[in-house]
Amino acid sequence: MSGNPLAYPIISALKDGRLYADDDSKKVFIKGTDGKVVDASNGQAVATLPDSASAVRLNNRLRRTIDAALGSLTLLSPDASVRIQAAQSVFKSHEESSLAPLDAALKNETNDTARKALTGARAAVVLFKADASEADKLDAIATIRARGDQEALALLSGLPGDAPPAVARAATAAMASIKGNLALWSTVQNAWYGLSLGSVLLLAAIGLAITFGVMGVINMAHGEMVMVGAYTTFVVQETIRTSYPAAFDYSLLIAVPLAFVVAGAIGVLIERTIIRFLYGRPLETLLATWGLSLILQQAVRTIFGPNNREVGNPSWMSGAFDLGHITITYNRLWILCFALAVFIILLAMLRFTRLGLEMRAVTQNRRMAASMGIATSRVDALTFGLGSGIAGIAGVALSQIDNVSPNLGQSYIIDSFMVVVFGGVGNLWGTLVGAFTLGIANKFLEPAAGAVLGKIAILVLIILFIQKRPRGLFALKGRAVDA
């Protein structure tokens, strides 16, 4: 096989019908995927394709030969990721003809990942090679077993029935082992998805838990505070894009405090102008805040339009890495960390600050707190502002994984209520446990029941759970609750 750097472009162009022959000048041209044309003999760029040139046609036999040639060629590609790709396709096709190029490639391979992929591919070829020795085949099975993924399983189950008994036995054992391994990894994957969903629920619900816990107020516009946070992120990114493109990676660092302030200010405004007149009338509060949610949604729709707005991931939040057999995206990981950080900060705030102390006092016994000289109306306003502000920063996080549209808040509100109802009121730990329990339960039910039925099942389970614990997992007990 030739090491000519043009070999690969030419053959791949031939395969895709992008190779043109010009009978007049006896020259061959490659038309790139980007439309640029180069001379196939020397790689020099050509301005235009001569009119007399026509695409080189292929028949099926030729096409198969080309595929194999391409596979072998790409195994030697200078680009490691192309080599890995090629090794994967050889692993699947296990063409005997690939053995020689594989051996050649392995000889020079320096990249660990590529070497692993090439070794796997070689094992696949050896396993299916009719004249390979039994010992070689057993070695190959061991290599494939170590690989342990879905494709390895598919390869082994495709083993012909006339294989020597020792090989067949080894293959069966390897398949069982891979299946167990895969089941384990799928559990890990579900758990990860569950944690990720749980962190989103935690972010969306934690502000709600505070307002409901301290003030007994159900804020139906809570989801819209999340939406306000997401749109704040959008505005911040737009400003940065137009004025300081270089600072894009820091956009979220600016958006988080800004969203907290914007949503928090709206929250305080709502509390001062509407909610404080409705204390002791929780059902009316619910209706009034629903009205507010309609107004906020429509306001955003009027200002930003009804369609999704583009919010980008900063570079440190895009991409993914592999952990064993699962892929973890950076944005999900960051959101999990962020949710936990918000939770811890809030917990510390409740425990160690003056406002936190006052909030806890009001939660436990409003009348007593008032008679102890705590300005409960100030605490209420600040609590509502805090809850809304946290919803705002939740919106910054959610803008990274969800569509930023006027309906953003709506899609989270029922789930966040479920978290609060399930976790119980007056204790942030309840919200934490509630969010992750629901997140994980959801993701484990999904593969079995489908996304929608899984969600319905969760809702039904919560309704049944309320039977046992009408006030949630971590409920306050005693006389104060009924007061």
Add this chain to the structure above:
Amino acid sequence: MTSHFLTRSLDRSATIFLAIVAAVGVLLPLFNLLLPDTSMLHVPTYLMTLFGKYVCYAVLALSIDLIWGYCGILSLGHGAFFALGGYAMGMYLMRQIGTRGVYADPVLPDFMVFLNWKSLPWYWQGFDMFWFAALMVVLVPGLLAFCFGWLAFRSRVTGVYLSIITQAMTYALLLGFFRNDFGFGGNNGLTDFKDILGFNVQAEGTRAALFALSCLALAISFLICRAVVGSKLGKVLIAIRDAESRTRFLGYRVESYKLFVFTLSACIAGVAGALYVPQVGIINPGEFAPGNSIEAVIWVAVGGRGTLIGAALGAIVVNYAKTVFTSGVLAPYWLFMLGALFVLVTLLLPKGIIGTWNAWWESRKATGISEDADSAAFEDGAVKPHMAE
């Protein structure tokens, strides 16, 4: 005895209300059918159908007022019972299409043929008979309300918790009915109806009859609700609303009372939905949307909860306004107005139109007769929602 039971609660305003409903129910269809198009008094069919829709909403509002106004149960999922009644009727109407569907299958509705279903699912059996469908219109919402209420009230889920759980209930149903494999037409719902009891649903005569029937349903539901709230049971409901725990200590099984009135209310909502579907010609999962149920609650709040008449009035007024505003240049502002309605009514007009009117009337009467110092506080408790103990 039964007549006494029904009539004893008919005061002057209730009689006037019933008279108006009866007059509208009879005259509107007559004006539509008998008068020529050129007449000033002719009622176009589209307008009658539109008002037929409002009347169905009024029945739904009555059912919400019965539990919210009198028993303090704020259901944010009553749209679910309305929609279930609607689906039961829709299933009957689908079966009536027969071979006139696109695929001309004598038994299977079009969407089932489209999904390659070979036979009718068990829960569609019997819906070709009107009496069965009519029974299900009441039974299905009633049964769901009974099971749901039994679970919720027994474990004393009250106040906002109950509201949220009812919202989750309708949300779960929304998700379910969106699915094709649920067997209710998925996203598109049930539509393209042809006949009801052999009459073309599009025909003017049928429309007029449906309108008259909706008015009849409104009158009957109103009578039932009045009878309930006028009985001693009505007093118990108000007692539960104002001081649930006190009522328990008097020896009343509060959960049974709530269950009774919740189930009754769901049945009424189901009937409203069943009359709604043939008039608008479609039922789809959108009816389960939590927003719909909350909107229905605001009709009651606008009209005045705990007044029944107010609930019906509120439904008609708010929906008429919605029609007017969403069809003109003001359309983008309708949601602002609806949102403001929620806020302003709860803040400034907590008794609603009728409740405020009643309070004003009573206080005027009281000051007119005597200088009783307590008269100002007379109606004060009428809409008082909760009393902590």
Add this chain to the structure above:
Amino acid sequence: MNGLDTRKTSAMLYLDGVHVSFDGFHAINNLSMTIAPGEMRAIIGPNGAGKTTMMDIITGKTKPDSGDVLFDGITDLTRLDETQIAELGIGRKFQKPTVFESQTVEDNLLLALNVDHRVRTTLFWQDSRADAERIDQVLETIRLTGARRRLAGSLSHGQKQWLEIGMLLAQDPKLLLVDEPVAGMTDVETHQTAELLKTINRDKTVVVVEHDMTFVRELGVRVTCLHEGSVLAEGTIDQVSANERVIEVYLGR
């Protein structure tokens, strides 16, 4: 409600070793007490002594963690809920007067009447002469005849207290639990209330929780002082108020 149970005690109300705690706080701690049939008992104690929680336990609102609560010698109250206990014949007046404010005085009493409380009977209930007479009689006793058609919410604080006692009378229980009946009353009203309770005590057992010592003295009955969820002292008002430990608890020495 097991009628086959043998009568374990002759007491109307029997509490033995009752414990209840809320999140680690022991509201009731090894509380034991007996109330004889026909007795009137006053319960005193500083705030947080567990007086109201005790009432909650007897009426089924709170379930004790351990201990026996027997009514009329045979019925285990810990296994019943509020409704069942009310139907057994235990009536309760709350600390804060709790009447149905948006209904008339008359309707409040009608609701309290000791009749069949099932849904169906209530729905088809017909006003009867017997009911009307009973209501008239109670109105007379609580001196609210003139206010019968007024909304309960428009009554004065003292009148509400009386209306609630009137509801207890209409309920016709065997045992009345009365929580702070004279809070917010004038001296005259307090005196009248004491007389009223004494009249009621002629044929019913009464347990009164009260802070007002003049009132307790006027009742002239046996007194139990609670402290930190258990009985601190029991006896006549003079004995209890002379008790060293009671003085200590009240004066906080």
